[in-house]
Amino acid sequence: MSEKCRVCEKPAVRNLGTYSFCEEHYKAATRQRSWLWPADLTTLLLSIAFVLVAFGLDRWLQPSFSSLTLIVLGIIMSFIPAGLWLAMFYRRDRYEPEPKVLVIQVFALGGLMAWGIGDRVLNILFDVDNWLYANWWTQLAGGILVVGFTQEFLKYLAVRASVYRLQEFDERTDGIIYGTAVGLGYATALNIDLIVASGGIDLGTAAFRIAITALAHASFSGVMGYFLAREKFEQNPIWWMPLGLTLAAVLNGAFYYLRGLIAIGQITSTGGSSNPWTGLFLAAGFAILLTWSLSKLIQQDVATAMATKEKK
Amino acid sequence: MTLTLTTKGLRQLKHDRRSVLAVTALTFLALLLGAVLKSSVENRSQRIERKGVTASVPANWVVEDGAGDLIFASWDPFVPDIRYTVFLIPNRSSHPLTQVSLERNLALGKGLEGFKVLEETPIIRRGREGYKVTYAFIDTNQPGMPLVLQGVDYYFPAEGNAIIISLQAHDRDYDEALLRFEAFLDSVSYK
Numbered sequence: 001m002s003e004k005c006r007v008c009e010k011p012a013v014r015n016l017g018t019y020s021f022c023e024e025h026y027k028a029a030t031r032q033r034s035w036l037w038p039a040d041l042t043t044l045l046l047s048i049a050f051v052l053v054a055f056g057l058d059r060w061l062q063p064s065f066s067s068l069t070l071i072v073l074g075i076i077m078s079f080i081p082a083g084l085w086l087a088m089f090y091r092r093d094r095y096e097p098e099p100k101v102l103v104i105q106v107f108a109l110g111g112l113m114a115w116g117i118g119d120r121v122l123n124i125l126f127d128v129d130n131w132l133y134a135n136w137w138t139q140l141a142g143g144i145l146v147v148g149f150t151q152e153f154l155k156y157l158a159v160r161a162s163v164y165r166l167q168e169f170d171e172r173t174d175g176i177i178y179g180t181a182v183g184l185g186y187a188t189a190l191n192i193d194l195i196v197a198s199g200g201i202d203l204g205t206a207a208f209r210i211a212i213t214a215l216a217h218a219s220f221s222g223v224m225g226y227f228l229a230r231e232k233f234e235q236n237p238i239w240w241m242p243l244g245l246t247l248a249a250v251l252n253g254a255f256y257y258l259r260g261l262i263a264i265g266q267i268t269s270t271g272g273s274s275n276p277w278t279g280l281f282l283a284a285g286f287a288i289l290l291t292w293s294l295s296k297l298i299q300q301d302v303a304t305a306m307a308t309k310e311k312k
Numbered sequence: 313m314t315l316t317l318t319t320k321g322l323r324q325l326k327h328d329r330r331s332v333l334a335v336t337a338l339t340f341l342a343l344l345l346g347a348v349l350k351s352s353v354e355n356r357s358q359r360i361e362r363k364g365v366t367a368s369v370p371a372n373w374v375v376e377d378g379a380g381d382l383i384f385a386s387w388d389p390f391v392p393d394i395r396y397t398v399f400l401i402p403n404r405s406s407h408p409l410t411q412v413s414l415e416r417n418l419a420l421g422k423g424l425e426g427f428k429v430l431e432e433t434p435i436i437r438r439g440r441e442g443y444k445v446t447y448a449f450i451d452t453n454q455p456g457m458p459l460v461l462q463g464v465d466y467y468f469p470a471e472g473n474a475i476i477i478s479l480q481a482h483d484r485d486y487d488e489a490l491l492r493f494e495a496f497l498d499s500v501s502y503k
Contacts, residue, residue: 131353242338
């Protein structure tokens with residue numbers, strides 16, 4: 001066999017499906033990071049704990065901050081879910097290390113995509129605030145077609161144009177790792193944008209908003225990352241990646257539609273009320289379900305790949 | 313063997329490129345459908361009839377019946393600063409539209425802060441002779457900083473009466489609102 005490795009261009013010694021790999025990257029492509037799912041779950045639980053602490057402190061102390069202080073505190077809080085995830089990542093990734101600089105770069109790229117392009121496309125080109133909420137079906141359809149596709153495509157582009165071609169993207173779980181990083185970056189930018197535009201939000205409300213957005217975007221782009229990783233390590237049909245993007249966009253649109261549906265309380269004679277807890281539980285449910293499903297799918301994919309006849 | 317390697321590598325490269333193109337094309341298609349959806353939401357209209365005046369306003373807009381000369385007012389619930397109003401001034405067939413506009417401008421000048429007529433001109437719109445007045449004023453009733461609003465009044469004779477079709481919008485939204493207002497303007501009729 002004189003073919004080149006799909007990842008590093010060295011002479012290939014093994015095949016997985018129609019793609020060829022060197023020994024090192026064959027091992028990487030069939031490796032599983034069994035710690036990833038518990039690490040993600042721990043991050044999720046810590047994010048909920050962060051909301052509880054911020055909400056509790058806000059209620060207990062009832063602090064009175066100036067607008068500037070609220071903005072600064074809000075910006076700092078926006079980085080907490082990403083910080084928790086990165087901390088878990090550093091802690092658990094000791095034996096199969098992923099370049100941390102790359103993970104942070106992808107995180108930053110996600111944020112830049114949100115600020116530089118996503119915000120402009122959604123708020124200036126499509127002016128979504130002025131028509132998306134006209135009725136339930138425009139909210140759902142527009143949420144998927146405009147918001148979902150724009151945000152997920154930008155996250156896809158951030159990973160595809162940066163780490164995807166690098167040798168460091170050499171495992172199936174890398175798709176989920178970089179997908180989560182870009183999603184957290186995107187969510188952090190959205191949260192900062194909201195906090196600055198609102199002139200600061202009280203700490204309890206900000207904690208809910210930050211955790212919900214971070215969990216949701218990390219989950220959607222985790223799905224997109226799974227499809228990207230399989231795209232790299234398997235020869236899939238042409239519709240494979242469009243399917244992945246569509247699924248992520250549908251999850252994105254459906255999540256925000258459901259959140260709006262269940263998080264807004266009954267309209268009473270004294271006005272509307274909202275229940276942020278239901279939004280948080282929905283985001284946590286989405287994150288648990290998707291992370292667990294992706295973990296199982298990767299296990300299954302690796303098992304299938306290993307069972308496929310190898311040729312030397 | 314080298315030929316096999318090159319062919320396979322090339323095939324993989326082509327596959328990767330096709331995949332990126334497919335994702336990009338799908339996104340553009342989704343955004344195109346989204347633009348159609350946006351346009352359909354914005355252009356959907358409700359037909360309303362009040363005191364012999366019929367008009368089409370955007371489907372999701374609020375319509376409020378008026379009193380006296382005001383037939384109705386309608387506004388975008390998401391952008392309440394954009395407001396359409398229709399007035400019917402009775403028995404004015406003997407008065408020129410300029411006289412009607414003068415009376416209205418005086419009334420607006422008394423009621424609105426910083427009211428200023430920017431332009432007034434006779435017009436012919438879709439074969440109907442009329443009169444157009446554009447103006448600006450300051451809204452100090454909103455919380456926070458005062459807003460500059462722009463307005464345009466179209467005056468047309470209508471069965472012995474004068475009909476005034478009016479738009480008021482925040483200075484920032486005015487140009488965009490004006491484009492949409494034109495469709496409303498053409499939809500107004502009086503029987």
